[in-house]
Amino acid sequence: MxxxxxxxxxxxxxxxxxxxxxxxxxxxxxxxxxxxxxxxxxxxxxxxxxxxxxxxxxxxxxxxxxxxxxxxxxxxxxxxxxxxxxxxxxxxxxxxxxxxxxxNNYLEKYAVSNKIVKPLNPSYEDEKALSEMDITKITSTILVNTINNRFLCVRDLAILNLFIYTGIRKGELLALRVKDIDFEKRLIFIRGVTSKSKRSRYIPIHSDLLTSLKNYLKERKNLNFTSEYLVVSTKDDKNLTTHGLKFWVSKYVRLSGIKFHAHQFRHTFACSMAKNNADITSIMRVLGHSSFKMTERYLRSIRSEDSRMYIDKISF
Missing domain, CATH: 1.10.150 (DNA polymerase; domain 1)
Known part of the structure; x- marks a missing residue:
């Protein structure tokens, strides 16, 4: 004991x-x-x-x-x-x-852990991924509500595009530095020290995200912002904080009428890759997962009905 x-x-x-x-x-x-x-x-x-x-x-x-x-x-x-x-x-x-x-011998070995009745695995019926219409509404909301503030517009679009085109975690987004973006090779470097998995990885940059980042950094330069962090606050030349990102989410939830949270973009990205025939290994690596089991949890929004287009292509 x-x-x-x-x-x-x-x-x-x-x-x-x-x-x-x-x-x-x-x-x-x-x-x-x-x-x-x-x-x-x-x-x-x-x-x-x-x-x-x-x-x-x-x-x-x-x-x-x-x-x-x-x-x-x-x-x-x-x-x-x-x-x-x-x-x-x-x-x-x-x-x-x-x-x-x-x-560590504070409890007798297996005296508690092996006798706790494990709760039943939850049955997920909800759809974690956002629809294309949801993304369109959020995008339109950003454009409409930042019409008089060019920097706010390109920054908020950059945040949205980083989420939907890379599937990065909140902490990874906030920790991104300008030098982590390689425009020549079209890659984003996610440092292991900022990742939940503690593994560094590269994420290819989608063409829409590439344009969005260029527009944002150009406007940022016009304001003489010099922070090493990619995503900055609109109030000063400092990195966007966790609180700031929460405010960003709550703001566009209220204005768009779409109930979402930042992590849903990660589910949306994973499902979009799967629906475009990406293999699960590629999805797992770009998300920074250490196992297929975790990646499969992110793909639960894909329903059996979504297989129609693939079934229709079958020919014997």
Missing amino acids: SPIVKTELAFLHKIYLSECEFSKSLSKETIKSYNEVFNTFLKILPEVIFVTDVTPQVFSIFFKRLSTRKRVVGKDKIKVGVSMSTIATYYNKLIVFIRWLEN
């Missing part, structure tokens, strides 16, 4: 997160999500304080409370429970911490 009998769980989780950051080199976003899930775990289970309080039964209680608790969303709207996919996410982020506790 554990050499430390009454160690506070929150203290051990801080050690775990420190190891994730400095030994495993996980991204800040990943570590932030681990911390948010753990804090929710403690909030829903205030009776769990010490590592000795952690049992398989505790997780059954946690998932039950998570599925039935009431919470306020939006403008005083009451919502009960969470989706199956959210429960699966909580399980996946907590189970790695439990295994860490076992591997």
Whole structure:
């Protein structure tokens, strides 16, 4: 059993997160999500304080409370429970911490992790990818609402085009530097230190994106912006922040009437590649995934009905 009998769980989780950051080199976003899930775990289970309080039964209680608790969303709207996919996410982020506790002798080996009842895999019926009409509406919204601000127009179009033509993650977009764009070879370099997978990769630049980036950088130069970061704030010569990108998304959700989030562009890009006959290996590599399983999750928006054009081409 554990050499430390009454160690506070929150203290051990801080050690775990420190190891994730400095030994495993996980991204800040990943570590932030681990911390948010753990804090929710403690909030829903205030009776769990010490590592000795952690049992398989505790997780059954946690998932039950998570599925039935009431919470306020939006403008005083009451919502009960969470989706199956959210429960699966909580399980996946907590189970790695439990295994860490076992591997470091804070819990008996397999005493908890092997006895937790794993939630059912969620059945995804929703379409994560945006339609061509959705993209057209968002594009039109940018053009209409930036008509009096040339720089804002070309910058916002560049952000949209970077998302839909490369499928890059939010953090990767915000970390892009001007020198990461190779106009001669038509390649974008994604540095491993900015990527969730920690692997560097090159993404070919689509012709529409190429034009968009050139227009944006030309206008940026006219304003004498010199930031090394590609995407900058409209207020000063500094890189666009996570908060700034959230504002960008919420602004165009409100103005376009299309409910979307930044990560949906990644799904949209992956599905567009697949529908244009790209093989799954190519899609996996350009997205920066380490396994086909992850890539397949991004392609779930492709329905069986979408195979009509391929079936119609069959000839014997």
